[in-house]
Amino acid sequence: GAVVSQHPSRVICKSGTSVKIECRSLDFQATTMFWYRQFPKQSLMLMATSNEGSKATYEQGVEKDKFLINHASLTLSTLTVTSAHPEDSSFYICSAPATGQSRHEQFFGPGTRLTVL
């Protein structure tokens, strides 16, 4: 199947700094990508939908100024956690939907573990 990569796989930062996470579709184009957050032993919570060429759509309760999303090209979406705090520590996962016959499927990145000290 298609491959989605994320970088970095893990990052540790000090409180107050900003962290950028990249999500790339390696062998297909994605006009839409999704960003999820996963707390330990909990489910994935959709944070926002990243749209190439337009603004991201944020889920209720997600601060758009805190979690900046930029869909720079058909293969790249970035999530920037601004002025990170310890409560932002989490596992962030992106996904991109398939097209054509496999359009019901999504391909997930391996995730980025963020730890804010």
Add this chain to the structure above:
Amino acid sequence: GNSVTQMEGPVTLSEEAFLTINCTYTATGYPSLFWYVQYPGEGLQLLLKATKADDKGSNKGFEATYRKETTSFHLEKGSVQVSDSAVYFCALSAAGSARQLTFGSGTQLTVLP
């Protein structure tokens, strides 16, 4: 709104045991239903799917049938292996949702030799 309720874990089984992980959903219209699996240290992978009522998804010995009358999509496997140890997520994609997924809470499965 849409929601997925999944059997809580963790579940521990011996190799070759029968597995059932219950999943029920709430959604408007006719959603597509999925089971995703997350192996240790890896990203989520699609295990199987069903896009309409009475469809049966199957893969790697796992099966799940889309039951609209009971709004369920239970995952089953007749004989689990140690390599099946992972976290399993039930999910739905509602009609007209731009393919956003709503996930259940996940069930940790550990299979002992």
